[in-house]
Amino acid sequence: MAASLQGKRVAFLATDGVEEVEYTQPREAVENAGATAELISLQPGSIQAFNHLDKGKTYDVDGTAADADPGRYDALVLPGGVANPDALRSDPNAVRFVRAFFDAGKPVGVICHGPWTLIDAGVVEGRTLTSWPSLRTDLANAGATWVDEEVHTDNGLVSSRKPDDLPAFCAKIVEEFAEGKH
Numbered sequence: 327m328a329a330s331l332q333g334k335r336v337a338f339l340a341t342d343g344v345e346e347v348e349y350t351q352p353r354e355a356v357e358n359a360g361a362t363a364e365l366i367s368l369q370p371g372s373i374q375a376f377n378h379l380d381k382g383k384t385y386d387v388d389g390t391a392a393d394a395d396p397g398r399y400d401a402l403v404l405p406g407g408v409a410n411p412d413a414l415r416s417d418p419n420a421v422r423f424v425r426a427f428f429d430a431g432k433p434v435g436v437i438c439h440g441p442w443t444l445i446d447a448g449v450v451e452g453r454t455l456t457s458w459p460s461l462r463t464d465l466a467n468a469g470a471t472w473v474d475e476e477v478h479t480d481n482g483l484v485s486s487r488k489p490d491d492l493p494a495f496c497a498k499i500v501e502e503f504a505e506g507k508h
Contacts, residue, residue: 329504331361334400336503339391339420339443341368343409346375346382347489348437352403355496356503364388364399368417376407391419396426401503406438406458415446425449431507433482435499437492441465441485454478455485482508 336356340349353363367373367387375382391414396402402424404411414420424447427434436444441457442464444450451469455478462472477486477494484502486495502508 329359329500331356331359331400331500331503334361334503335398336361336363336401336403337366337394337396337399337423338363338403338405339366339414339423340373340385340405340407340410341413342374343407343413344373344375344405345407345410345438345489346377347492348405348407348440349375349385351492352405352435352437352496352499355500356401356403359500359504361400361503366391366394366423368413368420376409391417391423394423396423396430396432399427399432400506401432401499402427402434403499404434404436404440404443406436406440408439411439411442414443421447431482433484433499433502433505433508435484435495435502437486437495438488441470453483454480455483456487457485458487 365388372384428449438458445468454471465472476491477498484498
């Protein structure tokens with residue numbers, strides 16, 4: 327029996343430059359499991375997604391990191407892309423929003439370049455995770471252990487490397503989000 331996320335709220339934190347499939351497929355997975363998903367970003371309006379270097383669709387923002395209350399959400403997803411996490415990690419409100427999930431022990435899913443934001447939130451030290459390979463040194467310098475795995479779970483933190491890992495990532499975030507706080 328598939329895990330149910332009925333009654334749960336999942337925040338997706340992303341901005342312009344998000345890798346489209348790393349936003350759309352996890353969102354579809356949590357919604358199909360019964361969760362309500364909301365897109366939180368740096369500014370109101372919409373964000374521009376990308377398919378590698380080509381523009382994808384735009385997506386309407388449900389709230390901003392400055393105004394969103396992390397207490398309203400049961401879990402968080404940080405999609406990748408290169409420009410997206412680079413912008414998020416530079417925004418104090420986005421960093422605060424991310425850190426609040428870890429402080430509360432809530433599950434978090436992160437893929438590709440998404441861990442850059444985790445580094446700036448100060449939440450990777452002592453953890454084991456995976457990412458796009460070019461983040462290996464950044465994560466090690468922040469005190470994390472990097473592994474080259476399709477999906478890795480560390481006490482509620484689910485990480486994956488790239489779009490090819492999405493089937494495993496989506497299944498694992500649904501499972502971890504259903505378990506709740508860790």
